Amino acid sequence: MLNRFDDEIYFKTVQLEDYDVRGALILGTEKAVIFDTLSRPHDMRDYEKLIGNRELSIIYSHADWDHIWGTAGVNRPIKSIIAHRLCLKRFLHDVPETLQEYQKRQPELYNTVKLIPPDVIFDSELEMDLGGITLQLSHLAGHTVDSIVCFIPEKGILLAGDSLETPFPCINEISQMANWITELEKWKKNTELKTVIPAHGMISGSEIIDNNLHYLKSLLNGDMIEISEPLTSFYKETHIENTALFLCKSS
Numbered sequence: 034m035l036n037r038f039d040d041e042i043y044f045k046t047v048q049l050e051d052y053d054v055r056g057a058l059i060l061g062t063e064k065a066v067i068f069d070t071l072s073r074p075h076d077m078r079d080y081e082k083l084i085g086n087r088e089l090s091i092i093y094s095h096a097d098w099d100h101i102w103g104t105a106g107v108n109r110p111i112k113s114i115i116a117h118r119l120c121l122k123r124f125l126h127d128v129p130e131t132l133q134e135y136q137k138r139q140p141e142l143y144n145t146v147k148l149i150p151p152d153v154i155f156d157s158e159l160e161m162d163l164g165g166i167t168l169q170l171s172h173l174a175g176h177t178v179d180s181i182v183c184f185i186p187e188k189g190i191l192l193a194g195d196s197l198e199t200p201f202p203c204i205n206e207i208s209q210m211a212n213w214i215t216e217l218e219k220w221k222k223n224t225e226l227k228t229v230i231p232a233h234g235m236i237s238g239s240e241i242i243d244n245n246l247h248y249l250k251s252l253l254n255g256d257m258i259e260i261s262e263p264l265t266s267f268y269k270e271t272h273i274e275n276t277a278l279f280l281c282k283s284s
């Protein structure tokens with residue numbers, strides 16, 4: 034599903050088993066950026082007509098499969114694919130392994146996927162001027178070591194990738210809990226921030242930062258976490274896995 038946020042920002046959301054993933058198209062006067070190419074080449078189809086004559090680049094929020102497998106579906110020259118240095122590194126290891134697994138299990142869904150690694154990498158921060166709209170990329174090692182977020186100061190929008198999520202973030206073996214919390218605390222204090230666009234879950238205001246911080250800190254403290262809203266089976270399982278993984282990390 035393609036959603037228009039305003040004249041310069043569109044979101045594409047696709048359904049995967051029992052959760053959604055969202056990417057964005059950002060249109061400056063001169064340049065356009067696709068933030069995450071989602072999970073299959075045809076996920077990129079709707080953007081084509083909106084990009085027009087603009088020079089196109091792609092940003093990967095991190096190297097998890099559901100954010101980067103649609104790149105081969107972009108049928109036009111790509112100026113650059115931008116990501117964190119560790120995202121590129123993951124293309125040598127877990128990214129092809131995950132694709133192999135999915136192609137074996139569900140070839141009809143994933144046989145058209147081609148892995149296209151980033152060709153412009155950064156360590157800490159990178160700023161882009163698209164013409165009337167600025168993208169400020171910054172590293173946020175947390176959900177994964179290679180995660181980045183993208184702030185659009187003209188609009189107060191934070192494209193958060195998987196660094197923020199509703200109903201709660203997904204933790205995995207490579208998550209960096211302490212740094213994740215520290216970085217989210219900084220975003221919480223940012224008075225320019227108005228809207229958070231997570232890759233999974235509802236678009237919201239800065240309250241999502243409080244909710245996610247509460248969840249991460251509770252895990253860190255070993256507190257029981259009460260979740261009042263009804264959860265899909267994906268998030269029920271994720272909550273159990275988050276708790277178990279964290280017990281492993283602290284033992």
Ligand SMILES: [Zn+2]
Pocket residue numbers: 054097099100195232233
């Ligand atoms: Zn994800």
